[in-house]
Amino acid sequence: MQNTSPVYLLISNYFMQMKKLLFFLLVTITCTVYAQNDLDYVNIIVNQKMAELEMQDTPEYFFRNDYCDGNIEIFKLRDGKICSSNSTYYAVYVFWKEDENTLNIQKFDNCGSFKPFTIVVTKAMARALKDKEKLMYEDVLPYKAEKVDDNAFGNMSVQSCHKNYKFVFDNKVFEKSFNQFDLTNESKYKNLNAAHNNSLALIKLDNEISEIVKNLEINGKFFREN
Incomplete structure (x- = not known):
């Protein structure tokens, strides 16, 4: 026999409303979260751009991929949807030559x-890009501490931020990568390879790009296409 007491009906109605509210929240969350994309997705869209530049016979182009392991970023897109990185956020900057003075x-x-x-090429960036042989053959060396304790565990706290490059210069393709920690002295003991690493053409170029990107970000120059 169905219970029709006022208390029962009140409680039943309350739980029915809560179920509807929960369902609404689940639908809202599902519709709001736009995507959680990983490195594979980023590689696909960047490779499409690189292929486009190749088809256009662009003489010089390259990209820099910036990421810190485990760093997650969440963005609200123009249509109101939410997009977040899946485990690690990757920011890739593709550059291609427009003329001698612009990229x-x-x-x-x-x-x-x-x-x-389009951006204007700085003098320092132009010099770094001219050192193509150095860009191709010089390598960043790993952090080398001037001293290692007998109990070395815990002496070094290695940062997990990286820069990956891919260059295409007159059909010559090569890649470079480094951990930003290898450029520093941010451990218990001095990095014997720091001076060498920071003297490289790649790092001089990287410093210029970092400054350019920083200023562009501050001035709100990057606008999403979607």
Whole structure:
């Protein structure tokens, strides 16, 4: 026999409303979260851009991929949807030569592509890009502490931020990568390879790119295409 007491009906109605509210929240959350994209997704959209530049016979182009292991970023897109990186956020900056004094730049990340635009090549950046042989053959050396304790465990706290490059210069393709920690003296003992690493053409170029990207970000120059 069905219970029709006022108390029972009140409680039943309360739980029915709660179920509807929970269902609404689940639907809202599902619809709001746009994507959680990983490195594979970023590689796909960047490779598409690189293939496009190759088809256009672009003489010089390259990209820099910035990431810190485990760093997650969440963005609200223009349509109101939410996009987040899956485990690690990757920001890739593709550069291609417009003429002797300018480069085009386009940013890509876990949430898609940004609109390309043109920047002026700084003198320091132009010098670094001319050292193509050095860019190709010089390598960043790993952190080498001037001293190692007998109980070395815990002496070094290695940062997990990285820069990966891919260059295409007159059909010559090569890649470079390094851990930013290898450029520093941020451990218990001095890094014997720090001076060498910071003198490299790649690092001089990297410093210029970092300064350019920093200023572009501060001035809000990157706009998403979607």
